[in-house]
Amino acid sequence: xxxxxxxxxxxxxxxxxxxxxxxxxxxxxxxxxxxxxxxxxxxxxxxxxxxxxxxxxxxxxxxxxxxxxxxxxxxxxxxxxxxxxxxxxxxxxxxxxxxxxxxxxxxxxxxxxxxxxxxxxxxxxxxxxxxxxxxxxxxxxxxxxxxxxxxxxxxxxxxxxxxxxxxxxxxxxxxxxxxxxxxxxxxxxxxxxxxxxxxxxxxxxxxxxxxxxxxxxxxxxxxxxxxxxxxxxxxxxxxxxxxxxxxxxxxxxxxxxxxxxxxxxxxxxxxxxxxxxxxxxxxxxxxxxxxxxxxxxxxxxxxxxxxxxxxxxxxxxxxxxxxxxxxxxxxxxxxxxxxxxxxxxxxxxxxxxxxxx
Amino acid sequence: xxxxxxxxxxxxxxxxxxxxxxxxxxxxxxxxxxxxxxxxxxxxxxxxxxxxxxxxxxxxxxxxxxxxxxxxxxxxxxxxxxxxxxxxxxxxxxxxxxxxxxxxxxxxxxxxxxxxxxxxxxxxxxxxxxxxxxxxxxxxxxxxxxxxxxxxxxxxxxxxxxxxxxxxxxxxxxxxxxxxxxxxxxxxxxxxxxxxxxxxxxxxxxxxxxxxxxxxxxxxxxxxxxxxxxxxxxxxxxxxxxxxxxxxxxxxx
Numbered sequence: 105x106x107x108x109x110x111x112x113x114x115x116x117x118x119x120x121x122x123x124x125x126x127x128x129x130x131x132x133x134x135x136x137x138x139x140x141x142x143x144x145x146x147x148x149x150x151x152x153x154x155x156x157x158x159x160x161x162x163x164x165x166x167x168x169x170x171x172x173x174x175x176x177x178x179x180x181x182x183x184x185x186x187x188x189x190x191x192x193x194x195x196x197x198x199x200x201x202x203x204x205x206x207x208x209x210x211x212x213x214x215x216x217x218x219x220x221x222x223x224x225x226x227x228x229x230x231x232x233x234x235x236x237x238x239x240x241x242x243x244x245x246x247x248x249x250x251x252x253x254x255x256x257x258x259x260x261x262x263x264x265x266x267x268x269x270x271x272x273x274x275x276x277x278x279x280x281x282x283x284x285x286x287x288x289x290x291x292x293x294x295x296x297x298x299x300x301x302x303x304x305x306x307x308x309x310x311x312x313x314x315x316x317x318x319x320x321x322x323x324x325x326x327x328x329x330x331x332x333x334x335x336x337x338x339x340x341x342x343x344x345x346x347x348x349x350x351x352x353x354x355x356x357x358x359x360x361x362x363x364x365x366x367x368x369x370x371x372x373x374x375x376x377x378x379x380x381x382x383x384x385x386x387x388x389x390x391x392x393x394x395x396x397x398x399x400x401x402x403x404x405x406x407x408x409x410x411x412x413x414x415x416x417x418x419x420x421x422x423x424x425x426x427x428x429x430x431x432x433x434x435x436x437x438x439x440x441x442x443x444x445x446x447x448x449x450x451x452x453x454x455x456x457x458x459x460x461x
Numbered sequence: 462x463x464x465x466x467x468x469x470x471x472x473x474x475x476x477x478x479x480x481x482x483x484x485x486x487x488x489x490x491x492x493x494x495x496x497x498x499x500x501x502x503x504x505x506x507x508x509x510x511x512x513x514x515x516x517x518x519x520x521x522x523x524x525x526x527x528x529x530x531x532x533x534x535x536x537x538x539x540x541x542x543x544x545x546x547x548x549x550x551x552x553x554x555x556x557x558x559x560x561x562x563x564x565x566x567x568x569x570x571x572x573x574x575x576x577x578x579x580x581x582x583x584x585x586x587x588x589x590x591x592x593x594x595x596x597x598x599x600x601x602x603x604x605x606x607x608x609x610x611x612x613x614x615x616x617x618x619x620x621x622x623x624x625x626x627x628x629x630x631x632x633x634x635x636x637x638x639x640x641x642x643x644x645x646x647x648x649x650x651x652x653x654x655x656x657x658x659x660x661x662x663x664x665x666x667x668x669x670x671x672x673x674x675x676x677x678x679x680x681x682x683x684x685x686x687x688x689x690x691x692x693x694x695x696x697x698x699x700x701x702x703x704x705x706x707x708x709x710x711x712x713x714x
Binding site: 159162163232237238239240242243244246247250251258259260263286287288291292366367368369370 | 582585586587588590592593595596599600604605606607608609610636637640641693694695696699
């Protein structure tokens, strides 16, 4: 079985090399360390999950590809100041958010306009960022790498730095089986690392899979409230229907963030943001696209009493009497918070594979 | 185990390079597509406000860049030679490179050239091989800064109405996430274009493709600069520009 994995890898690497003279290499694998040592990683879809949206077949995570992706993810060299790595804003113990900051801080302490999103279950998402500005995981890193308020670099310059580095050229060789530090390989390696970040071991997951866990009375009550009042948007196993909606947050200075409209130019997308997954929500505070709400209790108070009207506000938040918000009793709020905490996946937060050190 | 290796070997040989027909053809040739940006069939004069659109606005052009992709040649029998897609992205810059140099093309006679204007947003980036085009596109400022998408065309200059003062204009048309597809496929017939094998003497076939810039403003749709001088992520006007552009290419033989 182990061999089979190697052969598949070799198959991928040789799949379309333009000089087809290396047919022999396919057979005599054992003396080509780059391929033999590079086993496929096991990316398997948890039984309670939907199918992956990421095309694993086109970029199957391998041991060395993942290792390269991880090094890139934690390497400040990718930023203009040599300090701000992806991992600087995406910290594992907070489900890869930057929780000490409301909005993100990039090179030279420059402040971004949005709250760093958690990174988990990215292989199952259709689009990326709060407004869907990236249609593919493989191209998403272009945004932080080049944004002035984030890593402030150019892709060509990043590639030059990696080429000049002592270790990267070898790591690229090992990961992809031939010479070459290219943009495509860098994006593929980052994706391999991020695709493996599957968070599927919370109490909620175990409950969904029928494993031996029981919700407390409060968690169970919270689950039922959640199903009736929240799950129309924070839907299903992934805790999001992946749509863009306006949940009644006021547009505020200084960011004046118009949301999804920036991507589509459509007035009906004004102030809409992607419905976030609520997985690991206990530890990804502060909340909302600009981190304006500090605690889960405050989020629920916002849902009952804090909404601001605008044309694109989701209809679900309009009450019959013309006021805005959801009806949630104080007792239900306590139950909801208890349920939301069952979405915390400590195995994921402590998974050594993703750890910087 | 042996059987398995043999099986895998066969499968991989069968699948290997099926999109790269050139490796099977012993003597391939070359083709240069030279993009000529024209107005009234003459090469562009940059900067000065020497042109007039049908809305009676005088305009001059400071910058013109666009992306050509997915080049396919159609044989006399309607079969297609698809140029390796990862090598088929070209940045055409009025003030820089204007040639798409294609190599290793099967020697044959072709009756049409098909290409994409922009980058096909529906294709997965690994599949369409665009990831290695990112650095070049970025250097040319053909990526939106806030999104991970391409500007298909960057067209900027100045205009004036009724000999008034000069006002800058800017058209950047590209993909809007996955919601709007401004990518256009363009087919231009050519009369019996022969690609000869390179052999000893470097036989490069060359064709000039004209891009009639005036059609950006006036073709299927008419766009007035006074009505709107900055078009970027504009779901109403950007598709009009893209449709106009899809009518603007022709070949002179």
